[in-house]
Amino acid sequence: MSYAVRAEGLVKRYGDTLALDGVDLAVRPGETVALLGPHGAGKTTVLRVLAGLDLPDAGSAAVCGHDVVREGARVRELVTATGWPWGGGAARVDGVRGDPTWSGPDGEEGVARLLGNSPVLLLDEPDTGLDQRARRTVREVLRRLASEGTAVLFTTQQPGEADGLADRVAVLDGGRVVADGTPEELKRRTGDPSLRVRPSLTGDGAAVDRILTELTGAAPTHDHHTGLLSVPATDPMLLAxxxxxxxxAGIGTEEVGLRQPDLEDVLAAMTGRPAR
Known part of the structure; x- marks a missing residue:
């Protein structure tokens, strides 16, 4: 299989800091992949190495079959990146931030021109600082470019930015890829759906706890800050x-429902950081 981007065992140090600790990653032509992880996970470093801006200390990486170390100049001709202007094919999305003219069809054409027609896009948190209209514009352009065969690799700290745009998500933590799969695959790996109840009255918490335990056979967890009780539930009929x-029981609720795991739960489970 031919890959637009391929990295194997990437290691990168900055002084005493180990930024990448053996990263494996592959992106096919026409595929959109999100690098999702907390601040300091190594996401931007991956892009910088793939763009030929930083040399890896170990491992290998290639863009459209060209080695980023031996053929760095050619790699920079093939890549459009945001955030680090070096001339040539480099681009910056900063110009769309806060600019309402980037919405609608004309805005889409402008963003497409800004990103160019490179076979590979490396985007460092492309949604950051954009208003809602500009964010929609950029997303539409990225979807269109991917449908035309462009490989898109972008970083984000926000699970919601990855969900719905990325075909695949690679979760980074501590310079390693700790999970890789489609958004739905990662959600299924994270855990079961959960029944969630937030009673209107704090005093009803104990009664709700008993009801959830009787229905599911499991003790619910309590979020004492929000008043939310939740318990794993695989049977959707339990909601009714x-x-x-x-x-x-005459118990009023502010919230009641069956919640599926989302990418925030994935990030929390894979990195040990609070999801919300």
Whole structure:
């Protein structure tokens, strides 16, 4: 299989800091991949190495079959990147931030011209600082470019930015890829759906706890800050049963539902950092 981007065992140090600790990554033509992780996970360093701006200390990387170390000049001709202007094919998305003219069809054409027609886009947190209209414009352009065969690799700290745009998500933490898969695959790996209830009255918490335990056979967790109770639940019919039990008990709720895991849960599970 031919890859637009391929990295194997990438290691990069900056002084005493180990920024990359054996990163493996592959992006096919026409695929959009998100590098998702907390600040300091190594996301930007991956892009800088792939763009030929920083040399790896170990491992290998290639863009469209060209080695980033031996053929750095050619790599920079093939890549459009945001954030680090070096001339040639480099681009910056900073110009769209806060500029309402980047919305609508004309804005899409402007962003497309800014990003160019390179076979590989390396975008460092492209949504940061954009208003909602500009964000939609950039996303539409990225989807269109990917459908035409452009490989898109972007970084983000925000799970919501990866969900819905990325075909695949690579979760980075401590300079390593700790999970890689489609958004849905990663969500399924994270855990079961959960029944969630936030009673209107704090005093009803104990009664809700008993009802959830009786329905599921598991003790719910309590978020004492928000008043939310949740318990794993694989049977979707439990939601209707829960609603009936709450009604019979006369318990009002601010929130009740069956929640599927999302990429925030994935990030929390894979990195040990709070999801929200």
């Amino acid at each position: 049963a829960l609603v009936r039990r709450l009604e019979r």
